Amino acid sequence: MSGRKGHALPRLVPRLWAMIIKEFIQLKRDRLSLAMIVIIPLMELLLFGYAINMTPRHLPLAVLSADTSALARDFVAAVKQTGYFDIRGEVTSEARAKAMLRSGQVIAILRIPPGFGRKLRAGMRPQMLLATDATDPVTTSGAVAAVSALATRVFRRALRGPGADLLATPAPFELVVHKRYNPAGKTAINIVPGLIGVILTMTMLVFTGLAVTREVERGTMEALLATPLRPVEIMLGKIAPYIIAGFIQMAIIMGAGRLLFGVPLAGPAQVLLVFTLIFIAANLSLGYTISTIARNQLQAMQMSFFFFLPSILMSGFMFPFHGMPVWARFIGELLPLTHYLRIVRGIMLKGAGFADMAREGFALLIFMLVVMGIAVVRFRRTLD
Amino acid sequence: MSAQGRTEAAGWAIDAHNLRKSFGGREVVRGISLKVRRGEIYGFLGPNGSGKTTTIRMLCGLLTPSGGGGRCLGYDIVRESRMIRLHVGYMTQQFSLYSDLTVGENLAFVARVYGMARPVELAERTAREMGLGARLNQLAGTLSGGWKQRLALAACTLHDPQLLLLDEPTAGVDPKARRDFWDSIHALASRGVTVLVSTHYMDEAERCHELAYIYKGRILANGPVDRIVAQSGLAAFSISGGRGLDDLARHLAGLPQVESVTFRGDEMHVAGRAGKALADAVHAACKARRLTCTADAPTLEDVFIHFMEDRPKVCGGEAGA
Ligand SMILES: Nc1ncnc2c1ncn2[C@@H]1O[C@H](COP(=O)(O)OP(=O)(O)OP(=O)(O)O)[C@@H](O)[C@H]1O
Ligand SMILES: [Mg+2]
Numbered sequence: 001m002s003g004r005k006g007h008a009l010p011r012l013v014p015r016l017w018a019m020i021i022k023e024f025i026q027l028k029r030d031r032l033s034l035a036m037i038v039i040i041p042l043m044e045l046l047l048f049g050y051a052i053n054m055t056p057r058h059l060p061l062a063v064l065s066a067d068t069s070a071l072a073r074d075f076v077a078a079v080k081q082t083g084y085f086d087i088r089g090e091v092t093s094e095a096r097a098k099a100m101l102r103s104g105q106v107i108a109i110l111r112i113p114p115g116f117g118r119k120l121r122a123g124m125r126p127q128m129l130l131a132t133d134a135t136d137p138v139t140t141s142g143a144v145a146a147v148s149a150l151a152t153r154v155f156r157r158a159l160r161g162p163g164a165d166l167l168a169t170p171a172p173f174e175l176v177v178h179k180r181y182n183p184a185g186k187t188a189i190n191i192v193p194g195l196i197g198v199i200l201t202m203t204m205l206v207f208t209g210l211a212v213t214r215e216v217e218r219g220t221m222e223a224l225l226a227t228p229l230r231p232v233e234i235m236l237g238k239i240a241p242y243i244i245a246g247f248i249q250m251a252i253i254m255g256a257g258r259l260l261f262g263v264p265l266a267g268p269a270q271v272l273l274v275f276t277l278i279f280i281a282a283n284l285s286l287g288y289t290i291s292t293i294a295r296n297q298l299q300a301m302q303m304s305f306f307f308f309l310p311s312i313l314m315s316g317f318m319f320p321f322h323g324m325p326v327w328a329r330f331i332g333e334l335l336p337l338t339h340y341l342r343i344v345r346g347i348m349l350k351g352a353g354f355a356d357m358a359r360e361g362f363a364l365l366i367f368m369l370v371v372m373g374i375a376v377v378r379f380r381r382t383l384d
Numbered sequence: 385m386s387a388q389g390r391t392e393a394a395g396w397a398i399d400a401h402n403l404r405k406s407f408g409g410r411e412v413v414r415g416i417s418l419k420v421r422r423g424e425i426y427g428f429l430g431p432n433g434s435g436k437t438t439t440i441r442m443l444c445g446l447l448t449p450s451g452g453g454g455r456c457l458g459y460d461i462v463r464e465s466r467m468i469r470l471h472v473g474y475m476t477q478q479f480s481l482y483s484d485l486t487v488g489e490n491l492a493f494v495a496r497v498y499g500m501a502r503p504v505e506l507a508e509r510t511a512r513e514m515g516l517g518a519r520l521n522q523l524a525g526t527l528s529g530g531w532k533q534r535l536a537l538a539a540c541t542l543h544d545p546q547l548l549l550l551d552e553p554t555a556g557v558d559p560k561a562r563r564d565f566w567d568s569i570h571a572l573a574s575r576g577v578t579v580l581v582s583t584h585y586m587d588e589a590e591r592c593h594e595l596a597y598i599y600k601g602r603i604l605a606n607g608p609v610d611r612i613v614a615q616s617g618l619a620a621f622s623i624s625g626g627r628g629l630d631d632l633a634r635h636l637a638g639l640p641q642v643e644s645v646t647f648r649g650d651e652m653h654v655a656g657r658a659g660k661a662l663a664d665a666v667h668a669a670c671k672a673r674r675l676t677c678t679a680d681a682p683t684l685e686d687v688f689i690h691f692m693e694d695r696p697k698v699c700g701g702e703a704g705a
Pocket of ligand 1: 383407408412430431432433434435436437438439477
């Protein structure tokens with residue numbers, strides 16, 4: 001009877017394939033997980049992009065103009081055009097303007113001095129004051145920066161001809177432009193690449209963090225262990241389907257980031273894909289390792305969270321990495337997200353290439369292999 | 385492979401000696417030795433918690449014995465458990481297939497895991513052979529109990545194992561399905577497959593070539609059914625004749641020489657250690673109540689009740705009613 005079908009040890013690939021197919025079918029039937037793959041990145045992107053870190057727009061502004069020239073009116077119109085300010089009133093007295101600011105009716109006052117237009121044409125660099133409610137600097141910083149940036153552009157048409165040389169330098173403002181590389185003050189540009197890393201960390205951990213405990217709790221582990229599957233085959237089979245899920249999430253964030261916030265991809269896409277593959281695999285292996293250590297699904301969730309929190313706080317996602325104390329930076333260096341953030345920001349925003357990011361990619365690879373090693377060793381081959 | 389050659393020459397599919405297993409200091413298997421011939425159906429009986437599942441798990445390498453050792457199909461159960469896994473089909477006591485996969489997908493998964501050629505075709509063919517053809521696309525979790533057991537049997541025989549370890553394969557299955565199930569097991573055995581099967585059903589035990597009765601982690605009796613019964617040294621009587629059976633049951637159960645009293649419809653079956661004391665007591669009691677008493681063959685059940693220390697004396701009927 002054994003002559004009919006060979007009983008030589010089947011090669012690794014078909015057995016691994018068996019695991020992959022099974023996991024795929026199970027994922028396909030798991031509507032909640034499928035929804036998670038798509039909804040989490042969108043939700044986080046909108047949350048971080050618009051609700052949390054987005055520079056507020058349509059701030060109420062009072063204009064206190066002592067000049068009726070066309071240039072002054074042009075400027076006010078341009079300020080309105082930025083979308084950062086809604087003009088709530090044109091006031092005539094300093095006291096009235098201050099009262100509005102104090103009461104919170106407006107969040108900023110734009111004061112145009114007498115003879116502004118005339119002085120501008122004469123090249124006398126008149127001053128313009130944008131007084132803001134500084135109790136919440138974050139609220140206004142973007143708006144302030146946007147208004148400051150206007151100075152170089154707004155009078156381009158009006159001063160064409162004899163006054164053109166006045167455009168060589170910006171009109172003087174008391175406000176200094178901080179975000180030199182980001183004139184519109186859009187925080188989303190920094191947030192979106194970071195979000196790719198954070199979302200991949202979170203969802204990949206959750207997906208595989210339950211991989212083993214679920215089989216144990218459903219009672220299927222006993223039969224799985226009684227098959228010739230090796231621990232490494234079980235691990236790879238459980239990880240593989242979610243790599244695709246990871247790339248889907250990345251595509252969603254990058255696509256939406258580009259559409260909604262105009263976040264660019266400055267560097268080579270294939271390099272980003274390769275490093276992202278390593279990063280996804282590293283997180284999946286970590287989740288899998290957690291699931292070999294945890295005794296039940298609740299423990300697995302707790303352990304994932306225990307890892308997720310420092311990843312958010314110490315990777316440079318929330319706070320600038322170089323502003324952290326040495327001990328925190330040391331912990332940060334051990335987290336895959338830290339390295340991935342450097343990679344994804346470098347490639348997307350600064351146009352970095354493979355050579356620039358090879359060290360960070362190598363760190364991810366080492367992390368992945370170490371974690372996979374732990375998982376294979378930790379995996380309980382028996383029910384003891 | 386020399387070890388396999390040796391065991392094969394001796395004809396043992398399972399050859400374990402003095403297996404022991406403790407969990408947290410409590411020894412639940414206390415020295416089980418077991419020899420099962422190739423092509424034989426070997427029954428594993430014993431009350432709940434006696435250590436049947438634990439022993440089976442040790443045989444296929446899922447648990448490491450705390451003492452003793454042995455070979456399955458010639459492979460050492462500790463050191464060569466991988467080889468054992470390739471050639472053994474293990475049907476767990478709990479349903480352990482994937483409830484979110486269909487019948488066909490579950491079988492194809494198993495086929496791939498064992499590296500079988502054309503897994504999908506094999507899965508479909510096996511399903512049809514097991515009468516699961518119509519349910520090929522049904523989620524395993526939605527099958528009824530009996531069909532789940534069928535699927536589990538199909539899954540553990542798919543790769544042509546030489547040894548089947550079946551842990552209570554017919555628990556909760558209706559009589560017709562149980563009969564079909566056992567026909568399948570006999571068909572497998574006739575093809576040379578060795579089957580070790582645990583069960584709580586006496587009729588199933590009687591369909592085995594040999595049996596082992598386990599109690600509190602030890603084998604109390606083993607061998608062919610008739611030999612176990614013969615060696616038990618029990619005698620039995622069948623009593624009938626209408627009223628007074630309840631009263632008689634109470635009376636007999638109080639006697640030291642009577643070990644079990646079983647109601648079977650209008651009849652009563654009494655067993656105890658064979659000898660003049662039992663015969664005299666039973667005859668006297670029947671005569672007093674004008675009941676007919678004839679000698680009967682002791683059953684396997686009598687034997688197993690005989691083995692239990694704190695045996696219940698009256699079974700199978702409402703003695704008090
Ligand atoms: N993993 C374990 N940890 C601790 N105790 C265990 C474990 N597995 C089994 N036991 C104990 O070992 C004893 C024997 O259990 P086992 O499952 O082998 O019995 P069984 O004969 O199969 O019973 P049943 O007929 O109810 O299936 C029981 O008392 C059980 O509680
Ligand atoms: Mg059991």
